[in-house]
Amino acid sequence: MKELTPKKRKSDEKIFDAVVNSLAAIILVVVLYPLLYIVSASFSDPALVLNGEVLLLPKQITFEAYKNVFQNAQIWNGYGNTIVYTLVGTAINLIMTTLAAYPLSRPDMPGRGVIMFFVTLTMFFSGGLIPSYLLVKNLGMVDTMWALVIPGAIATYNLIVMRTYFQSNIPWEIQEAAHIDGCSNWKLLTHVILPLSKPILAVMVLFYAVGHWNSYFNALIYIRSKDMYPLQLVLREVLMVSQADSFDSNVGLESKVLLAESMKYVVIIISSLPVLVMYPFVQKHFVKGVMIGSLKG
Template identity: 75%
Template sequence: MSKRVALKRGSNGPPADRYFDTIVYLIAAVIMILVLYPLLFVVSASFSDPAKVLGGEVWLLPKGFTVEAYANILHNDKIWTGFANSIVYTTVGTIINIAMTLLAAYPLSRPDLPLRKGLMLIVTLTMFFSGGLIPTYLLVKDLGMVDTMWALIIPGAISTYNLIVMRTYFQSSIPWELQEAAHVDGCSNWRLLFSIVLPLSKPILAVMVLFYAAGHWNLFFNALIYIRSEELYPLQLVLREILLISQSDAVDSGVGLEDKILLAESVKYAVIIISSLPVLIMYPFVQRHFVKGVMIGSIKG
C-alpha cells in the first residue's frame, strides 16, 4: 500500500529516472540540431545574396533574399528533361525492385522451401563479394544495355540487404500456422501471397518503397558510367553538369569574374534543394510505417 501511495505522489518516477530522461532529451536535442542545421543553412543560402554567403553572414535565416539561382536553374530545359527521366527511372525501377525482392524474399521465408539455408548463404555472400566495376560494365555492355534506362535498373533489381530485411519480416510477422491453414482450405501459393501476405506487409513494403525510390532518385554513379546521351540524363547528372559549367565559367571567363563566382556559389545550394525536395516530400507519407517495418525486419529473426 505504501508503495502505491509513493508512486501516486511521485508520478514522474524517482529522481534518477528524471535525470536519465533529461539527459536523453538533451542528447536528442543536440542530435536534432546537428541534423537540421545543415538543411536549414542550405535552404537559407539558396535564397540569400551569394556575397553574404561567401562573407559568412548567413547563419540561419536568408540575408539579401533573392531567387536568382533558382531562376537560372529552372529556365534550363535540361532540368525538366532530367526531372522527367528521374521520375521514369524511379517509378519503373522501384516497381521492378519491389516485385523482384518480394518474389525472392517470400519463398526464402518459408520453412518448407528445400535448400533454404544454402540459398540464403549464397544470397548473403553477394553482400560481401561482387564482380567489380569493370566486369559489371562489360556484362551490361554485352547485354546491350549501355546508354539505355535499363542499365540503371536491371543491375540493381534486387538489394541483398533489403531482401534479407523483407524475408525476416515475413518470418517474424506472418505466422506460418496462418499460411498452413490457408493451404488446408485450398489456397494456392499465388493467392496466399496476394490475399494474405501482401495485406499484412504494408509496413515493410512502405520501407522498401522509400529505400528503393530514394536510391533511384539519387542515382548518380551508374548514370555517369552507362549513360552517354544527354536526353537520357537523370536529374542528378544534369545538376552536376550545370554546377560544373557554372564553376568553369567562373574560372575561365575574365568578364564579370566576381559575379560568375557568386552565381556559381548560389547555384550550388539551389541544386542541393532541387535534388532533395522530392524525397523530403515523399518521406512523411510513409513515415508511419517506416519505423515499424525497419525494426521488425531488422531485429527479429
C-alpha cells in the same frame, strides 16, 4: 540490494527524461541546422554567404540562382527522366525482392539455407566494375533505361530484411490454414502475405526510391545520350559548367563566381526536396517495418 522508494524512482525518471530530451534536442539542432543553412544560403546574396555573414536566416533575398537553374531545359528533362527511372526501378525492385524473399522465408522450401548463403555472399564479393559493364554491354542495355534498373533489381540487404519480416511476423500456421482451405501459393502471396506486409513494403519503397532518385554513378557509366541523363547527373553537369564559367576572365568573373556559389545550394535543395516530401507519408510504416524486420528473427 537497496530498493528505491517511489519518490526516489520518480526523481530518477525525471533526471533520465531530462538527459534524454537534452540529447534529442542537441541531435535535432545538429541535423536541422545544415538544412536551414542551405535553404537560407540559396536565397541570400552570395557575397554575404561567402563572407560568412549568413548564419541562419537569409540576408538580402535574391532569386537569381533559382532563376538560372530553372531556366535550364535540361533540369526539367532530368526531372522527368529521374521520375520515370525511379517509378519503374522501384516497381521492379519491389516485385523481384518480394518474389525472392517470400519463398526463402518458408520453412518448407528445400535448400533455402544454401541459397541464402550464396545470396549473402554477394554482399561481400562482386564481379567488379569492368565485368559489370561488359555484362550490361553484351546484353545491349548500354544507353538505355534498363542499364539503370535491371542490374540492381534486388538489393541483398533489403532481401534479407524482407525475408526476416515474413518469418517473424506472419505465422506459418496462417499459411498452412490457407493451404488447407484450397489457397494456391500465388493467392496466398497476393491475398494473405502482402496485405499483412504493408510496413515492410513501405520500407522497401522508400529504400529503393531514394536509391534511384540519388543515383548518378550508373548513369555516368552507362548513359551516353544527354537526353537520358537523370536529374543528379544533369545537376552535376550544370554545377560543373557554372564553376568552369566562373574562371572565364573575359566576362564578369566576380559575378560568375558568386552565381556558382548560390547554384550549389539550389541544386542541393531541388534534388532533395521530393524525398523530403515523400518521407512523412511513409514514416509510420518505415519505423515499424525497420524495427520488426531487422530486430526479430
